[in-house]
Amino acid sequence: MTAISLGMPSVPTKIAERRKSRQIQVGTVAVGGDAPVSVQSMTTTRTSDIGSTLQQIAELTASGCQIVRVACPTQDDADALATIARKSQLPVIADIHFQPKYVFAAIEAGCAAV
Numbered sequence: 001m002t003a004i005s006l007g008m009p010s011v012p013t014k015i016a017e018r019r020k021s022r023q024i025q026v027g028t029v030a031v032g033g034d035a036p037v038s039v040q041s042m043t044t045t046r047t048s049d050i051g052s053t054l055q056q057i058a059e060l061t062a063s064g065c066q067i068v069r070v071a072c073p074t075q076d077d078a079d080a081l082a083t084i085a086r087k088s089q090l091p092v093i094a095d096i097h098f099q100p101k102y103v104f105a106a107i108e109a110g111c112a113a114v
Contacts, residue, residue: 027067058089
């Protein structure tokens with residue numbers, strides 16, 4: 001029987017060394033420093049659709065995600081942040097799309113980061 005090459009190197013490649021960084025907390029999850037690499041994802045729903053966004057966060061949680069980002073390009077999305085941050089099982093990061101006016105809304109809503 002002839003072996004078929006799968007395109008894998010015969011010798012495993014060396015994983016690059018981690019760059020030293022300062023550790024921060026995103027909610028309850030340590031990021032950087034000597035903390036293990038965290039699994040992060042972003043929702044694909046409209047953040048203003050609170051039910052769908054929370055459903056997707058629950059699915060991400062079940063998949064092993066530890067931190068979630070939500071898009072916040074509109075006022076309706078900013079208004080939904082408080083409910084999402086309160087009900088989410090994961091720390092929520094608000095992706096404000098270069099809209100400084102939503103920074104304070106995200107902080108006041110209880111988002112873990114902006």
